[in-house]
Amino acid sequence: MIDLSELQRDALVEIFNIGVGQAASSLSQIVGEPIMLSVPLLELLPGGHQAEAIGTIVRSQRVCAVSQDFSGDMDARAFLFFPEGKTREIVRRMVGESVSAAELSEMEQEALSEIGNIILNACFSSLSDLLHTRFSSSLPAYHLGMVGEVLPTRKDAEEELLLLLHIDFSLPSNEIHGYLVFLLTVPSFNALLGQIDSFLASAHGN
Amino acid sequence: MATDSTSIPLEDRFRLSMAAANKINGGVAIIDGMGAVWFWNQWLEEKSGVPCGTAIGKSLPELFPELADSRMIQAVDGALKRGMSALLSQSLHKSPLPLFERPQEKTQRLQQAIQVTPLEYRDGIRFCLVQVNDVSIAVKKEQLLREQAEALRGLAYIDSLTGIPNRRRLDEYLGDEWRRAQRSSTPLSVIMLDVDHFKQYNDTYSHAEGDFCLQRVANAIKATLRRPADLVARYGGEEFSVILPDTPANAAVALAEDIRKHIESLDIPHESSEVTTHITVSMGVSGMSAGSTLAAAELLLQADSALYQAKKGGRNRVTLYREPAAQQ
Amino acid sequence: MNATPIKSILVVDDSRVARMLIRNFILNLHPHWIITEAASGKEAVECVSRETPNYVTMDYNMPDMNGSDAAQQILQHAPKTVIALFTANVQAHTREQAEKLGIGFVAKPVTEASIKQALDFFASRS
Numbered sequence: 001m002i003d004l005s006e007l008q009r010d011a012l013v014e015i016f017n018i019g020v021g022q023a024a025s026s027l028s029q030i031v032g033e034p035i036m037l038s039v040p041l042l043e044l045l046p047g048g049h050q051a052e053a054i055g056t057i058v059r060s061q062r063v064c065a066v067s068q069d070f071s072g073d074m075d076a077r078a079f080l081f082f083p084e085g086k087t088r089e090i091v092r093r094m095v096g097e098s099v100s101a102a103e104l105s106e107m108e109q110e111a112l113s114e115i116g117n118i119i120l121n122a123c124f125s126s127l128s129d130l131l132h133t134r135f136s137s138s139l140p141a142y143h144l145g146m147v148g149e150v151l152p153t154r155k156d157a158e159e160e161l162l163l164l165l166h167i168d169f170s171l172p173s174n175e176i177h178g179y180l181v182f183l184l185t186v187p188s189f190n191a192l193l194g195q196i197d198s199f200l201a202s203a204h205g206n
Numbered sequence: 207m208a209t210d211s212t213s214i215p216l217e218d219r220f221r222l223s224m225a226a227a228n229k230i231n232g233g234v235a236i237i238d239g240m241g242a243v244w245f246w247n248q249w250l251e252e253k254s255g256v257p258c259g260t261a262i263g264k265s266l267p268e269l270f271p272e273l274a275d276s277r278m279i280q281a282v283d284g285a286l287k288r289g290m291s292a293l294l295s296q297s298l299h300k301s302p303l304p305l306f307e308r309p310q311e312k313t314q315r316l317q318q319a320i321q322v323t324p325l326e327y328r329d330g331i332r333f334c335l336v337q338v339n340d341v342s343i344a345v346k347k348e349q350l351l352r353e354q355a356e357a358l359r360g361l362a363y364i365d366s367l368t369g370i371p372n373r374r375r376l377d378e379y380l381g382d383e384w385r386r387a388q389r390s391s392t393p394l395s396v397i398m399l400d401v402d403h404f405k406q407y408n409d410t411y412s413h414a415e416g417d418f419c420l421q422r423v424a425n426a427i428k429a430t431l432r433r434p435a436d437l438v439a440r441y442g443g444e445e446f447s448v449i450l451p452d453t454p455a456n457a458a459v460a461l462a463e464d465i466r467k468h469i470e471s472l473d474i475p476h477e478s479s480e481v482t483t484h485i486t487v488s489m490g491v492s493g494m495s496a497g498s499t500l501a502a503a504e505l506l507l508q509a510d511s512a513l514y515q516a517k518k519g520g521r522n523r524v525t526l527y528r529e530p531a532a533q534q
Numbered sequence: 535m536n537a538t539p540i541k542s543i544l545v546v547d548d549s550r551v552a553r554m555l556i557r558n559f560i561l562n563l564h565p566h567w568i569i570t571e572a573a574s575g576k577e578a579v580e581c582v583s584r585e586t587p588n589y590v591t592m593d594y595n596m597p598d599m600n601g602s603d604a605a606q607q608i609l610q611h612a613p614k615t616v617i618a619l620f621t622a623n624v625q626a627h628t629r630e631q632a633e634k635l636g637i638g639f640v641a642k643p644v645t646e647a648s649i650k651q652a653l654d655f656f657a658s659r660s
Contacts, residue, residue: 007551014549017595018642021622026277030298033389034627037595072289091297107348110295110319121290128288130643136289136324203555 004044008196011203013042016165016180019126023119036170040180045162051148057164058083058147058179064108065143065150066116070124072135073195074188077152078124080116081179084144087112113140123180131195151183161189233305233318233338237282239331241265250338253316255309270304278302278320285324285334294320296341303338317342365440367417368424376439376447383435383451384502387494395458395493397448398509399427399465402486402521404444406478419474419485420444426472430465447509455493455526462489462524470522486522488513493527541656542568542585546578546604547593547620555644556591556620562646563653575604579611586612589656592637594621594628602631609635616659618652620644 004012017040024035045053055061060083067079082090091108117140128135143150165180184192214222227234228248236245246261256269266282267274277299281292294302296319307314319341325333363375371379380396387394401407401423408416420440427438427446441447448465450458466487474485490513494500508527516525541564545556553571560567570587572578576598578590590608594601605617618638621628632639638655640648 010549011551014551017549018622021595021624021642025624025626026280028625028627034625037623068291107297110293111297114293114295114298117291117293121284121292125284125288125290126643134289134330136326137291139291139321139323140293200551200554203551203558 004042004193007200008193009042011196011200012163013040015126015130016040016042016123018130019123020119020167022126023122026118026122027115037167041166043164043166045164050160050162051146051151053162054081054151054164054179054181055147057166058177060084061146061148063143063145063147063150064112066113066120066140067143067150068117068120068140069138070135073133074135074191075185076188077183078120079150079179079181079183080119081147081150081181082112083177086177090115109142113142116140116142119178119180131192131199133195160185163189232340233303233336235261235336235338236325237266237286237334237336239286239327239333241282241286243269244333250305253305253307253309253340254303255306272304273302276302278322281320281322282334282336285322286332289324289326289332291324292322294318294322296345305338305340314342316340317345368421368440370424370428371437371439373439373441376437376441376449379437379439380449380502380506383449384505387451387496388499391496392452393454393493393496393498394505395450395453395455395491396505396509397450397458397462397465398441398490398506398513399446399448399462400488400513400517401444402481402488402517403476403479407476407485410476410478422472422474423469423485423487426469427465430461430468432461447506453493454495455491458491458493459524459526462491465489466522466524481520481522488516488521489524490514490516491524491526538564540566540568541589542570542587544570544572544578544581544587544590546572546575546590546596546601548573548596549593552593552642552644556649559644559646559649560653563649575599575601575607578604579607582608582612582615586615588616588660590615590617591620591640591652592617594619594623602628602635605635605637609637616656618655620648620652 020037020040024037028035058081062084064082064084064087065079067077070076070078087108091111120140121137124135124137127133161184163182163184165182167178167180227245230247230249233250233253234245234247235243235250238244242263242265243261246256246258250256250261251258261269267279273279277294281294284290284292296317301315301318302320303318305316305318306312307316317340319339321337323335325335327333363371365372383394386392401420404416407419424438424440424446427448431438431448435451437449439447439449450461453461466489469485469487472485475483476485477483479486490509490511492505492508492512494505512525512527516523519525543560545553547553547556550573553573557569557571560569570581572581575596578592581587582590590605592601592605596604601619601621605619608615608617616638618640619628619632620640620642622642624641629639638652640652640655642648
């Protein structure tokens with residue numbers, strides 16, 4: 001059974017904390033308001049039934065998602081999920097309040113893609129810097145629909161693991177829950193664990 | 207003579223590729239591993255006013271000092287140092303690069319959508335590709351649509367009889383101002399106003415006169431309001447509501463009293479009123495102090511409750527909401 | 535290397551890994567310094583009430599109490615304590631809070647460089 005030890009989990013959360021902190025800084029400059037972040041929760045979901053699991057956690061089967069592919073020392077597809085309907089609020093805050101709901105849709109796609117891009121890049125930069133791994137990332141892609149449509153269906157779905165990171169963003173006016181999901185193959189996950197263990201070893205004492 | 211593409215020599219292929227990149231209807235720039243411009247296409251030359259010869263070898267902040275510490279530079283650094291792709295959407299950044307329809311006059315700055323992607327060079331060194339799309343036309347279209355929608359919405363948000371905002375607008379405004387009060391920790395007050403014995407007025411003087419009366423009342427309230435952020439709306443038949451941002455309850459009560467007196471001074475004859483011989487109004491006031499977590503809906507209910515007390519207490523008065531002393 | 539006086543540092547962070555890293559880097563530079571740890575703002579305030587450290591590194595985003603509030607409480611008890619926020623929350627708003635309290639601000643990640651930054655700050659206030 002593939003799992004994370006308490007310490008490995010702690011290390012990953014700490015690494016993502018730094019990434020999310022960077023992202024929040026960039027986003028707060030755009031919004032012009034401070035952004036509150038909760039301590040992220042990390043979960044590992046084994047392959048199969050992933051769409052249902054995510055749907056339950058996100059509390060909505062219909063989602064807006066921004067995805068990016070990362071390749072290099074590790075191969076992963078990362079998603080930032082938002083429950084559909086909440087995204088208008090996020091974009092409205094970013095873009096300014098004078099835009100009505102209907103017109104937001106075109107802007108929403110672009111703006112959300114960039115927001116997702118900022119967050120995902122910051123998280124992976126943190127991973128890259130601290131674990132000394134090399135990745136490159138693709139441009140963000142925007143999806144709207146059922147979780148099952150957004151997640152790629154693969155025959156060897158059991159081969160893939162989901163690393164789920166639950167982040168609460170709040171702008172002072174409302175709370176928005178975003179969910180970071182990393183789709184990794186088992187070999188990539190093991191490579192990640194290897195890097196984390198090296199990182200922990202150096203943390204223990206040089 | 208047919209040209210078989212496989213037989214084209216390497217240097218010609220290079221020349222053709224460069225020619226293609228130059229002809230692309232959009233900005234294409236390649237930044238080298240040290241952050242200096244390596245390729246600057248014709249479109250960028252035309253829109254920035256910076257010729258290719260000048261651009262090559264210089265970094266973007268050198269060419270455009272305004273870009274220092276910008277998201278644009280962060281994106282280029284991210285691509286060069288970490289292989290990250292980035293998107294600068296036109297929604298969040300109007301025009302990151304100084305590009306114009308007419309760069310000599312610096313007029314009509316272009317709205318841009320920019321993509322930055324890493325290019326693997328060799329030995330782990332990366333270059334980066336910057337693509338710029340002029341989205342000004344798309345943005346203009348959006349702007350036009352938005353203005354049309356705004357006009358339509360204006361119609362949907364105005365009460366046709368009095369010309370003041372309607373209940374739909376009130377609900378939205380209350381929500382916005384409540385959120386703002388939470389963010390900036392400021393007080394917020396609400397007044398609910400009801401014309402006394404209005405049914406009797408309609409029965410005595412006719413509905414047309416009733417309509418006219420309501421218009422005068424609406425105008426009187428509007429005239430008494432002092433600040434641009436204060437909003438009066440028609441809440442129902444003869445009911446009005448006033449939203450007072452940045453106003454504590456005691457100031458709201460004082461203002462309500464001014465409104466009441468102003469309406470009384472209109473001296474609109476009302477023989478069948480049981481209060482007096484002219485039109486009067488009853489008002490309920492509620493307020494939340496800075497930092498209060500009272501819900502917006504609660505605030506409105508409290509004003510309504512206070513209005514009810516005002517009616518019970520004899521009408522033609524202003525009543526401030528009080529917590530009920532004891533519950534049955 | 536000159537012998538420096540022994541100092542005591544309280545490391546406050548809800549992440550065990552972060553505490554490990556901070557402890558490790560500090561001891562590398564000052565093997566004789568005394569390091570205590572707290573995993574939350576509340577714990578930190580309790581620690582300080584029992585024994586006042588010279589310096590405190592303080593995380594910001596913590597479950598029960600954020601770092602700024604914890605720092606404020608500590609300064610009430612023991613105003614001479616030199617505190618530095620050591621956090622991933624690098625927004626302007628957080629830096630301003632540190633400034634208002636008169637405490638230091640160091641951005642994570644925990645590296646030799648950022649630890650040196652923290653130690654330089656402590657030294658400047660001693």
